[in-house]
Amino acid sequence: MEAGHGRAEGSREDGGDGGQVVFDSTDLETTEEFLIKHYAPLRIGSSTGRSGARITRVAGGAVSADEVALTFDMNYSVEPLGKICLCDIRTGVIDRHRAEDWREAGTFGPGDLFSFAQPDRPYQGRARQAGYSITMLDPALLNQVVGGEEQVRLLDHRPVDAVAAATLRKVIDHVRDDVLAAPGATASPLLVGAATRYLAAAVLDAFPTTAPIGPSAADRRDAHPRTVRRAVAFIEANAERDLSAAEIAAAAHVTPRAIQLAFRKHLGTTPTAYxxxxxxxxxxxxxxxxxxxxxxxxxxxxxxxxxxxxxxxxxxxxxxxxxxxxxxxxx
CATH class of the missing domain: 1.10.10.60 (Homeodomain-like)
Known part of the structure; x- marks a missing residue:
């Protein structure tokens, strides 16, 4: 390990309520402590004799976004994060990466966007003098978008295609730059809630998941005027609160798919637009x-x-x- 220094500086280092944290270190142990605090129990090591790391972090609600720059080859072994963790590589390489349920290790380079592991699975690998972004979100956000009692899960660690990856990347950039990093923005629950669910919806569109596709016969039966009246009354009584589509649907005693159908059929709009x-x-x-x-x-x-x-x-x-x-x- 190279001798050096470590420091964490920024408006706050709370990892959840906004503000920017800038971490800059050449001490491997200090970097490991920072990563444990903000990610999960883990171990890192250096195989190159250097250990320079700079991490810029913003966070709000159930989402965090980090920009990471490493000047060394970092080996890592990480316990389950409890979060969906998306990595978008700018420079360098991540190789030997493998989650517990992967059949073989993966190698990723500039332009690759992928999920590190299922939220409940450990993973390990090596980041070789890499620059990349890390976006983490609570998996419960996926269910706030599509509803359902069973937790929605990703079925693959890569997006379905390059177009889906590019769209997701734009959404991540927007949420990070225009919401999480914007002065005062994380003080608005409405703004943070909408932005984080927007990100969750983009993840659902980008990756194959266990989320149901399309409305069921029951959803079509439930898309009647009474459903709209219940939802409208709930929205108008709670508009100052952070409302998800799943919460609006639950107030109307239907699924998010049924509420979408009902609003389009009877009001010519969507619950979100209303x-x-x-x-x-x-x-x-x-x-x-x-x-x-x-x-x-x-x-x-x-x-x-x-x-x-x-x-x-x-x-x-x-x-x-x-x-x-x-x-x-x-x-």
């Missing part, structure tokens, strides 16, 4: 009632789930026919 409109109405009421100088459009946007004021303004104008700044000024 929820967004209700929140935009809430934003309008807040802006109209605000005393001069008491708030800003950006603050109101963040409260109602928007990290980018420009996107909020566009949606607001589409819904209400004027920019939010005009509503705030009282016309």
């Amino acid at each position: 929820l967004r409109r209700v929140r935009l109405d809430g934003a309008r009421a807040q802006l109209a009632a605000a005393e001069p100088g008491s708030t800003t459009v950006t603050e109101v946007a963040l409260r109602w789930g928007y990290s980018r004021p420009g996107v909020f303004s566009t949606h607001y104008r589409e819904a209400h026919g004027e920019p939010p700044s005009r509503t705030l000024r009282g016309r």
Whole structure:
């Protein structure tokens, strides 16, 4: 092991409530301690006599995103993470990688995006002077998107094709850069909840999974007006809360697939779009009632789930026919 130093610096090092942590070390033991704190029990080693590691971490809700740069060949052996862990390699190579249920070890290079292992399985391998991103999410997020009592699982460690991988990569970049790393964004439960479920939906689209495909006959029977009325009442009473599709469906006593069918059939929209409109109405009421100088459009946007004021303004104008700044000024 090379002698050196280790330090962790940043706004917070909480691994779950936002803020950025920057870790920079040339001490293998210090790096191992940092990884154990933020990942799982593990062991690492160096076969190259160096041990430089720099990790930039942001986190919010049930998702974390790390950018990792290693100047050495790092051997690793990791206990189950309890999370879905996605790796996107920029430089270098990860080889000898094998999870407990893999038939053979894998080798991955720049441009490869893959899942390290099932959440309940250990894995091991070697990162050879590699630069890569690590995105971890609670597997329960998958069920928040599709519902069901049995935990949804990935059926392969690679996306179904290159297009699916590219789409997932864009979603990861958006969630990391525009939400988790955005100043103040992780203070908004609505924003973090929507962003993390957006990521979960992208994972479901990118990988083969055990999630049901398409509505069942029971879902079609349940897509009736009473279902819509129950869901609408629940949304309007809880629009300020972080709501998932599965929670809305449960309030209507149906599956997420049935609620999607019902809204499209009877309202010509989706539960998510309806929820967004209700929140935009809430934003309008807040802006109209605000005393001069008491708030800003950006603050109101963040409260109602928007990290980018420009996107909020566009949606607001589409819904209400004027920019939010005009509503705030009282016309």
